[in-house]
Amino acid sequence: MSVPKIIHYCWFGGNPKPKLAEKCIKSWKKFCPDYQIIEWNEENFDVSAAPEYVCQAYAAKRWAFVTDYVRLKAMTEMGGIYMDTDVELVKPLTPFLAHDAFAGFxxxxxxxxxxxxxxxxxxxxxxxxxxxxxxxxxxxxxxxDVTTNVSVLTSLCREHGLVPNGKFQVVDGFAVYPKEVFCPVDFDTEQLHRTRKTVAIHWFASSWKTEEERRLLEAERARLHYEKVSAARYAFFTKLLGEKTYHKLKALFLKR
Structure with missing residues (x-):
């Protein structure tokens, strides 16, 4: 089964859209001209009928966490593509629709x-x-509970066999592409690494977030930076010492 030509996005809270959001939505229309675009908001989504998590997040005006649920509800029922309003398209998405599901690292x-x-x-x-x-x-x-949906999805995918190596792979029908395809901006440094394979750019804008959400974003950047450094250190020492020796030495240091 293929992905239908529907683009979903969420805009709860009723605030005016920033210029970046308008620019990104314009890019969707440019590169996906024959797609249906649906904005999910208070007028077409009944928050009161949603699970407790959503109602609590909405009451706290934490719109980002409301959308964590709404995007999945819309996609699993209707199918289609969800994009944050700070995701800009630079090429069409149609070549990817043959997948059952897709995203990127x-x-x-x-x-x-x-x-x-x-x-x-x-x-x-x-x-x-x-x-x-x-x-x-x-x-x-x-x-x-400000656990990000990135953490939830990544944990779920790893349970289903995802190898966290940044390389293309298909996990139970879910095609996961390298960063350069859909997410070429480095989350830690905010530097753009666009290539000829880049289809979308997630700009990681935080202007619509609360102060707490901005702090969460910085904490997430710090966590991911730590993961990246840890992964690089692990790769270096296991190549130098061998995996068994590395784990023996690590266990020895932890006992001290």
Whole structure:
């Protein structure tokens, strides 16, 4: 089953769209002229009928977390492509529609959620959606659970066999492309590494986020930078020492 020509995006809260969002939406129309584009907002999505997680996030005006659920709900029911409003197209998406689902790596170790696509009823994304059915946005101590959907999706994909190496692979029908295709901006440094293979650019804008969400973004950048350094260190020392020797030495240091 192929991905239908539908583009979904979310805009909750009623605030005016920034210039970057308008620019990105214009690029969708340019490179996908025969696609249906649907904006999901309070007028066509009943937040009160959604799981507790969504209602709590909406009450807290944490729109980014509301969209984590809405994008999956729309895609699993209708199929199509979801894009954040800071994702700009530079080439058509039509060549990728033959997949059951597709996206790209955000880093070598994590899968992006700013651009996701699937056919209706895609099993892996239905499993992803079910995560929010039992989740609570407000923790027992009253603080918010700001775990990113990138973390949730990446963990789920690894359970299904994803190898966190940044290379093209298909995980239970989900095609995951290298960063250069859909996410050529380095999340840590915000530098653009565009190539001839680049189809979309996620600019990682944070102007519409709350102060807490901006802090979360910086924390996520720090976490991903640590993962990248750790992965590079692991690759260097296992190549130098061999995997068994590396783990023996690591265990020895941890005992101290």
């Amino acid at each position: 955000e880093t070598d170790a994590s899968v992006q959620t700013g651009l996701l696509a699937c056919c209706p009823g895609f099993p892996l994304f239905q499993e992803f959606l079910q995560h929010y059915d039992s989740a609570s946005f407000v923790k027992p101590d009253g603080t918010h």
